Amino acid sequence: MKELIYNNLRKGLLVIAILSSAMLSPLFANETEQKSTENGKEAEKFNAGEMIIEHIIDNHEWHIMKIGHTEVVVPLPVILWSDGKLTTFFSSKFEHGHASWNGFKIEQAKENKGKIVKVIGDTMETDKSAALPLDLSITKTVAAMLFSMLLLCIIFLYVARQYAKKRNEAPKGLQNALEVIILFVRDDIAIPSMGPVKYVKYMPYLLTLFFFIFFNNLMGLIPIFPFGANVTGNIAITLVLAIFTFAITTFSGNKAYWTHIVNAPGVPWWLKIPVPLMPIVEIIGVFTKPFVLMVRLFANITAGHIIMLGFVSLIFIFGNMAPALGYGVSVVSVAFAIFMTMLELLVAFIQAFVFTLLSALYIGMAIEDHGHHEEHAH
């Protein structure tokens, strides 16, 4: 009983610690976002929808801001595989979509908008007959993702060294802060889902997964240059994460797991024999689980970004009507954006937690020993 109370207390403290530690950064982060957007949208007519989508989707260059008429962007490498040929150059050659290079350009409209397509000769005309080149460019999301991976490696290799250096000593600083979360993943995600013995094998995956999602969620909330990309709100990223969970679940599934899918015990025979209704449902379930994982994380993080950008956009929509109105609305907008950022901090943790917990549960179900009892979690 006492242990239980202690455990809950610890969980509560963890949430409070995460909230309060990150509380200061969004305050000024929002201000910067507002300012940068303000600078970028002086002359043109402001289109909130376009601006929001532009911020959320992937891009071949990393747009920082626009000062006057000069765009401040970080050019990123474009890597194309087309007709058995590898082409690499920097995205600055496209001049923000206004030029073609090496027979390629960024499509500006229609169904391929934003993708790199082939052009006829050196013109800007799309070559409709040619297939789309295989685009392996380091886009904004790839760059942000690689940066977060680098950060993960640096931080955790450093922490691991701290552990090696000060064996059996009390943890300190960064090591201490991360140890709380590592223990949270172990004691509240892995062990309850997989049992106290089998969890060990899956800990590296669960920890990497958790910290990758958590770090990227938090980094997405910081709107200054190396951060602010919508990594975990990109469906390709969540797809890969879900595929990892799916692959691990499928490859570690034991006999009981497969038996349960093909011939679920405790189900009336007529649900299986003439029409294999239950097996079909179970097999669909195998795929819906990772699919739901993918969509949940993507939708949550993207929605958070959309709401935040929406509040900021309000300032400019009203500002376009009358500057005074814009300033008036900005107070309310910034207040709401701050509130949303607080909420997103919570969401950043919760989504990382949910993704990891469900992954652990799915893997746990696949490796569970059914033994003498039939009942198990669905």
Next chain:
Amino acid sequence: MELVSPSIGLIFWMTLAFSLVLFILGKFAWKPIMSALNERESKIQDALHAANKAREEMETLKFSNEALLKEAKDERDALMRDARKVRETLIEEAKLKAGEEADRIIESARASIEYEKMAAITELKNQLATLSIDIAERILNEELAKSSRQDEIIKKMLEEVKFN
């Protein structure tokens, strides 16, 4: 549409990077961290166990100490009680003996006084007898110097004798 259609390039880089990071962190970060955590936890557990054991030992030690103390106290009390008893009996005996001795001394003193008294009385009697005989002799000598007086006494004596 672009929002929900995953791009091949991103999938490629993500798979590559994630696998790589999973491998690097799994080998060089999570493994040492988890083992260090487990080691520390078991060490703390051991320390707690040891502390508990030590406390229990202390408890039993204290308990046995208390028992020992109590025993010693009891023994001392018993000794004291015995000693007191012995003293009392000794005093009682001594008193009794002293009384008896006193009685005996008094008794013997009384006996010797009695004896001395008897001796003195006998002595006195003897001396008185000697004195009486002396006086009687002298009186007789004086009285019986004249014959008339002798006659008178004889006569008187004879008169006193009655033959009935």
